[in-house]
Amino acid sequence: MIAFAASVAIALQGAGGQAQPFDTTFAVGRGERLEASVFSGSITVKGWTRDQMRIQAAGLDEPGQAGRGHAGGLDLSRGGGTVRVHVQPGRGSGEGDLTIWVPAATPLDLDGNETTITVDGVQGSVRANTIEGDVSLTGGGEFVELASVDGSITASGVRGRLQVSSVDGDVVVRDVRGAVTVTAVDGSIELVDVDGPSVLASSVDGDVSVRGPVRAGGTYRLTTHDGDVTAALGGGPDAEVSVSTFSGDFESTIPVTITQSAKAGRQFSFTLGRGGAQVHLETFDGTIRLQRTGP
Secondary structure (H helix, E strand, O other): OOOOOOEEEEEOEOHHHOEOOEEEEEEOOOOOEEEEEEEEEEEEEEEEOOOEEEEEEEEOOOOOOOOOOOOOEEEEEEEOOEEEEEEEOOOOOOOEEEEEEEEOOOOEEEEEEEEEEEEEEEOOOEEEEEEEOOEEEEEOEEEEEEEEEEOOEEEEOOEEEEEEEEEEOOEEEEEEEOOEEEEEEEOOEEEEEEEOOEEEEEEEEOOEEEEEOOOOOOEEEEEEEEOOEEEEEEOOOOEEEEEEEOOOOEEEOOOOOEEEEEOOOOEEEEEEOOOOEEEEEEEEEOOEEEEEEOO
8 A cells, every 4th residue: 555645656677677566556535636657558547436546557678677777667646636657667678557447437647658548437537648559448428538649549438528639540439429529640430329419520541431310400520531431320310411522422322402512513512301400521532421320
C-alpha cells in the first residue's frame, strides 16, 4: 500500500537487469481523476465497482543494462483531485506496461508515444492519445476523445459526445448515443448503430460508411476524397439529402426524386419524407450508396 506524501518514484528494474513488477491498491474519492502515460508499451484501464484504484506496472531492459543508468521507473503522485502515473522504460529494448483498475465513473486522461491503449468498462469522460499504437475503448460517457497517428481506433458503447482522429489507420465505432465526429487521413471509417444529433465522418483516402437513425433537425455529413460513401439510414428517414461526386456513381435502394441539380449527374439534392434533418454525402472519386435499414 502506497502512503502518498507528494510523490513516489519506483525503479522497475532490480539486480541483474531483472524486471520488478509494481502492484498497489488505495482508496480514491468520488470524482477523482486519473492521468497516466507510458512512453513505450501499453496502458490498460479497467472499470470496476470498488472505491479503490489498483495500479500494476512492469518495465524492463535488455539484460546487461542494469547499473548503466538506463533502468526504467514509475512516478506516482496524487493531488488536486488527480492521481498521476508515469512509466518511463529504460533505453534498452524493454517496454513499460501499465494496468489500472478504477471506479467506473473515473475521468481518464491517457497518453503514449509508442503505446497501445485499451480501456474497458468505464462510464466517465476519456481522453486517450498515442502516436504509434492502437486505441480500443469500450464504454465512456460525457466527452470521449481518441487519437492515434499510426494505429487503428475502435470504440463501442459510448454514451456521450465522441471525437476520433486517426492519421494512418482505420476507425470502427459501434453502439454510440451522442454526437460523433471522426476524421481520418489514410484509413476507412465505419460507424454502426450510431444515434446522435450530428454525425460528421471525413476521410482523405478511405471508405466511409454509417449505419443508424436520422434525428429530426440533425446534421449528418459523410465525405471522402478517394473512396466510397455508404449511408444506411434507419426506418423512414426525414431528411434533405445533398449528393456530390466528381468522378463516381450514385446508387440508392430508397426511391428518390431529384429536385435540384447542378453540374448534371455530379451534384444534386432531394427530400426524404418530411425533410428536416440535413444529410450531405460527398466523394471525389468513388461511389455513393444510400440505403434504408429497419422497418
